Amino acid sequence: METIQFIDLSVSSTIILFLVGFVGGMVSGFIGSGGAFVLTPAMMTMGVPAIVAVASNMAHKFPKALVGAYKRNKYGQVDIKLGVIMGIFAEIGVLIGKNVMVHIRATFGATGTNLYVSFVFVVVLAIVGSIVLRDAIKEKHGEGESDNQEPEELPPLARWVRGLVIPGTMIHFKSIDAKVSFLVLAPLGMATGMLAATIAVGGFIGVPAMMYFLGLPALMASATELVIAFVMGMGGSVLYALEGAVDIRLSMIILAGSLFGIQIGAIGTTYVKDYVVKFVMAAIMLLVLVSRFFYIPGYLSELGQIAPINQDTIRMLNGIGEGSLFFALIFGAIIILRALYSGIRDHHLAQSADKDKDLVAVAEHRQLSPVGRFERFLVASDGSDFSAAAVREAFGMAKKCAAQVHVMSLVATGIEYGGLGEPVLKKELAIAQDHLDSVKQQWNPLGVPCETHVVHGQIVEQEIIGMAEQQQADLIVMGRRGRRGLARMMLGHATANVIGKSNCNVLVVPRTAQIEGRHIVLATDGSRFADNAAVTAGHLANKIKAPVTVVTVVETDSEAGAVTKAEQTVKRIVKYLKNQNVSVEGRTLVGRPDAKIIEVVQEKNADLIMVGSHGLTGLERILVGSTTERILNGTSTAVFVVKGV
Amino acid sequence: MLANKNTARSPGALAYTLLLGIISSTLYLLLYLYSDIMTNIATMIRQGHKGYVVVPIGIALIFSFVHGAFTGRFWDLLGLKAKK
Numbered sequence: 001m002e003t004i005q006f007i008d009l010s011v012s013s014t015i016i017l018f019l020v021g022f023v024g025g026m027v028s029g030f031i032g033s034g035g036a037f038v039l040t041p042a043m044m045t046m047g048v049p050a051i052v053a054v055a056s057n058m059a060h061k062f063p064k065a066l067v068g069a070y071k072r073n074k075y076g077q078v079d080i081k082l083g084v085i086m087g088i089f090a091e092i093g094v095l096i097g098k099n100v101m102v103h104i105r106a107t108f109g110a111t112g113t114n115l116y117v118s119f120v121f122v123v124v125l126a127i128v129g130s131i132v133l134r135d136a137i138k139e140k141h142g143e144g145e146s147d148n149q150e151p152e153e154l155p156p157l158a159r160w161v162r163g164l165v166i167p168g169t170m171i172h173f174k175s176i177d178a179k180v181s182f183l184v185l186a187p188l189g190m191a192t193g194m195l196a197a198t199i200a201v202g203g204f205i206g207v208p209a210m211m212y213f214l215g216l217p218a219l220m221a222s223a224t225e226l227v228i229a230f231v232m233g234m235g236g237s238v239l240y241a242l243e244g245a246v247d248i249r250l251s252m253i254i255l256a257g258s259l260f261g262i263q264i265g266a267i268g269t270t271y272v273k274d275y276v277v278k279f280v281m282a283a284i285m286l287l288v289l290v291s292r293f294f295y296i297p298g299y300l301s302e303l304g305q306i307a308p309i310n311q312d313t314i315r316m317l318n319g320i321g322e323g324s325l326f327f328a329l330i331f332g333a334i335i336i337l338r339a340l341y342s343g344i345r346d347h348h349l350a351q352s353a354d355k356d357k358d359l360v361a362v363a364e365h366r367q368l369s370p371v372g373r374f375e376r377f378l379v380a381s382d383g384s385d386f387s388a389a390a391v392r393e394a395f396g397m398a399k400k401c402a403a404q405v406h407v408m409s410l411v412a413t414g415i416e417y418g419g420l421g422e423p424v425l426k427k428e429l430a431i432a433q434d435h436l437d438s439v440k441q442q443w444n445p446l447g448v449p450c451e452t453h454v455v456h457g458q459i460v461e462q463e464i465i466g467m468a469e470q471q472q473a474d475l476i477v478m479g480r481r482g483r484r485g486l487a488r489m490m491l492g493h494a495t496a497n498v499i500g501k502s503n504c505n506v507l508v509v510p511r512t513a514q515i516e517g518r519h520i521v522l523a524t525d526g527s528r529f530a531d532n533a534a535v536t537a538g539h540l541a542n543k544i545k546a547p548v549t550v551v552t553v554v555e556t557d558s559e560a561g562a563v564t565k566a567e568q569t570v571k572r573i574v575k576y577l578k579n580q581n582v583s584v585e586g587r588t589l590v591g592r593p594d595a596k597i598i599e600v601v602q603e604k605n606a607d608l609i610m611v612g613s614h615g616l617t618g619l620e621r622i623l624v625g626s627t628t629e630r631i632l633n634g635t636s637t638a639v640f641v642v643k644g645v
Numbered sequence: 646m647l648a649n650k651n652t653a654r655s656p657g658a659l660a661y662t663l664l665l666g667i668i669s670s671t672l673y674l675l676l677y678l679y680s681d682i683m684t685n686i687a688t689m690i691r692q693g694h695k696g697y698v699v700v701p702i703g704i705a706l707i708f709s710f711v712h713g714a715f716t717g718r719f720w721d722l723l724g725l726k727a728k729k
Contacts (some may be wrong), residue, residue: 004691006684059701063709237705241698244691248701249680252708256673259709259716267720 006247007047014253016046020329021257027284027332028258029265030277037125037201037288038329039254040117045291045322049110050117051101052247054199055240060251060258062233065226072223079175079220083227085182086189086206090232093193098239101197108303115299118292120198125292128204129285136278158215175220188213193232203229268336271343280335287328294321374401374543378473380408380464381439386479390509393638394477395443395450397507397515401543404449406471409436410463411456429454461497468504477507480632499613499641505536506641513638517544519606523551523597523631524573533612533642534573538580540640546608547583550574551600553593563588594630601637610640662722665715672708 007013024039043053072078104112154162162178170179192206203225210221240246269277298314300306309317379394381387391407398405409432436452443450453471457463468476476498499506509515522537524530534550541548550573552566570586577584589596601609609631632639676683683704686697 004687006687009680059705060709063706064713066706067709067713234702238698238702241701242690242695244687246701247687248683248704249676251701251705252673252676255705255708256712259712260719263716263720 004052004243004245005049006052006249009249009253013046017043017250017253018257020046021254022261023257023329023333024254025258025261026265026268026336027261027280027329029262030268030280030332030336037121037199037285038325038332039258040199041121041288041292041325042329043250043254044114044117045325048247048250050113051105051110051240051243051245052250054101054117054197055237055243055245056247056250056254058196058233058240059237059246059248060255062230062237064255064259065229065233069223069226069230072226077220077223078227079173079216079224080227081171082173082175082185082210082214082216083224084231085171086185086192086210086224087228087231089186089189090193090196090206090228091235093190093195094197094232094236095193095239096190097194097197098236098243100194102243111299111302115296115303117198118295118299120195121292122289122296124195124199124201124204125285125289129282129289132278132285133282136275136282139275139278154215155212157212161213162215173214175224176215178215180214184213189228192228193236196229196232197236264340265336268339268343271346272339276335276339280332284328284332287324287331291321291324291328294318294324373474374403374539376406376471376473377403377475377477378406378408378464378468378471379477380410380479381435382409386511388479389511389513390477390479390507391439391443393507393509393513393515395446395448397475397477397544398448399446400517401540403474404451405443406451406453406467406473407436407439408453408455408464408467409433410460411454429456461501464498465502468502473504475505475507476502477509480508480510503643505643507638508632508641509638510636512636513607515544515607515638517546517607519604520546520548520608520610521551521597521601521604521606522548522573522610523553523593524569524612525552527612529612529642530569531573531612533610534576536640536642537610538577538582540608540610541577541582541584542580547585548577549600549604549606550577550584550586551589551597552587553589553591553596555593556590563590594634597631598635601635606637608638608640609635610642613641613643658718659722662715662718665711665718669708669712669715672711676704676708 009017020039020042024042027038040050040053040057043056044050048056069078069083073080101113101116104116108115161180161184162176164181164184165179166181166183169181169183171182171185172179188205188209192203192209195201195205203222206225206228207221210216210224216224237246294317297306297309297317301309301314374397377394377398379387379390381391394405394407397403411428411432432454433452436454440450440452451471453467455463455467457466464476464478467473478498499508520537520541522533524534537548540546550570552570554562554566567588570588574584574586587600589600597609600606611631683701686700690697
């Protein structure tokens with residue numbers, strides 16, 4: 001048995017590894033697949049033994065999969081149970097695959113594993129590369145469209161698998177709302193693991209297997225694959241590390257470049273057509289295939305499996321192999337950077353056009369000051385009950401305020417997109433647009449002007465805030481509490497971020513809340529931010545014709561004189577609101593602010609609470625275990641957060 | 646009752662990205678300085694000291710989180726954003 005050798009790392013080989021990682025990451029982000037089929041051969045070309053290349057590649061990938069899975073889970077795209085079960089079977093596959101590698105190394109030496117890995121690469125890339133190329137050609141000629149129009153249809157294999165009942169082995173999965181025998185999952189998981197252990201890309205089997213055998217939507221399949229990739233990647237890395245095969249220096253240098261590259265690649269995809277992504281993917285796969293193919297005769301000759309080839313010929317063949325790989329990387333990099341360059345140029349042009357649109361939007365405002373302006377509302381909807389409440393109240397209030405409503409739907413995406421992600425994104429965007437069209441139609445009889453917007457992005461709150469800025473919204477209406485979809489994303493951090501970072505007011509509507517104009521409770525602390533809330537409450541009370549109770553709560557342990565100051569504050573605001581012809585009364589209470597405010601809300605049967613806020617740091621701070629959060633969590637009444645200006 | 650501190654957003658984001666960048670660079674500097682030890686650890690694992698396996702796995706996790714968080718913000722800060 002040969003000992004495992006780590007290569008010496010000079011400055012130049014470190015730079016090359018970083019660049020290979022960068023380009024590999026870029027390609028990976030662009031075509032949505034692991035990129036390992038570029039990185040593993042590239043490391044091998046640099047003289048890294050196959051087993052070290054695969055092991056080090058795996059060690060740099062599994063933490064990335066963990067981060068990706070965590071992010072995608074926030075968007076409700078991950079079936080954790082399925083991922084973990086498949087991951088465990090994949091782990092068994094990794095164990096088998098690794099033992100095969102170790103056995104080959106023990107029997108035939110490093111050349112044996114190099115040959116084995118190269119052979120598997122050639123076969124897998126030939127199959128996957130041809131399928132992707134066929135799809136790209138079809139799509140370019142417009143034939144791929146028909147596939148996109150039937151998102152609901154279950155693949156025949158999935159129908160068969162779901163119909164297969166083997167008593168005692170059936171497991172229910174939420175993502176497909178069906179039971180599947182684990183005896184079906186076992187070979188799928190194991191095949192994924194074996195491939196991962198051999199070429200460090202298990203997703204080539206895992207993603208299509210979940211789509212076609214289980215009927216998972218591709219978006220969920222690619223997200224769930226990240227859990228599998230983490231479980232088996234972590235296990236595989238430990239197994240390889242136990243053999244001393246993980247060269248952590250290589251892993252981390254590649255990681256350094258790859259994480260920079262993956263973002264650029266992912267951004268690049270948004271500037272090109274789908275079929276371009278697939279053409280690039282197919283071209284790179286086939287070039288890597290050619291590259292590995294030219295090494296095979298040399299390995300065979302070294303192992304004595306074919307007649308000896310003279311060293312010059314082997315050198316020439318290896319040279320062609322290296323050249324093909326180099327060309328594949330450069331080709332990928334040029335296409336992506338070109339797409340990015342032209343995309344950014346177009347984007348700048350579009351931005352100047354947008355500026356003109358902003359001016360028009362501002363000019364359209366009837367009221368000059370943004371304080372208490374109710375002319376443009378933005379509401380995010382995903383079709384759940386929770387966002388339905390937000391949509392209902394947005395239209396209801398818009399009717400009373402003669403405002404226009406912008407309804408947006410968001411498709412959450414990430415850099416961790418699977419190779420089959422782009423067509424799925426298209427489907428998801430089409431589904432989102434259908435949903436918005438139905439919302440528009442449903443509320444059309446109310447006569448409220450309405451525009452719809454479908455967006456996709458990685459960070460939900462950023463997209464909502466961005467849209468609010470773009471549309472010059474005066475109010476963002478958000479749903480609250482949910483287990484999945486947009487409502488889920490809006491819990492906790494996302495809600496806090498939208499409230500904290502947006503420049504306009506935010507109305508948080510719990511599922512059962514209805515704003516009928518019964519009573520408004522205005523919570524104030526006498527700050528200028530609370531004064532903004534008072535002005536806004538005055539405007540709103542007049543529009544929805546609701547009486548107002550102004551409440552200030554002094555905490556029990558406050559300094560002497562705090563009650564008197566609070567009473568003065570309340571009097572000042574009551575006086576102001578009376579001048580605005582609002583029916584108003586004031587209360588100064590002592591106790592825990594949120595509890596007292598909610599008591600008043602219950603006593604008055606109020607249907608709206610208004611509070612002042614001012615900015616990111618402050619609000620994020622108070623949202624962590626303080627008054628506003630407790631009010632938001634402790635009431636089923638809508639809460640209107642007025643932003644400072 | 647309500648907090649009253651007002652802070653601008655962008656400088657905070659820039660500082661956070663820089664901080665992540667500094668931590669990430671420091672980690673890589675340490676890896677470079679101790680690269681021989683990393684190679685020795687792999688040798689020791691091969692010689693039967695299997696407990697050392699936590700070192701490469703731990704390094705992979707820590708580097709990925711820190712450097713991942715940094716690069717995620719890096720391009721965004723330079724204005725390179727996905728098209729909608």
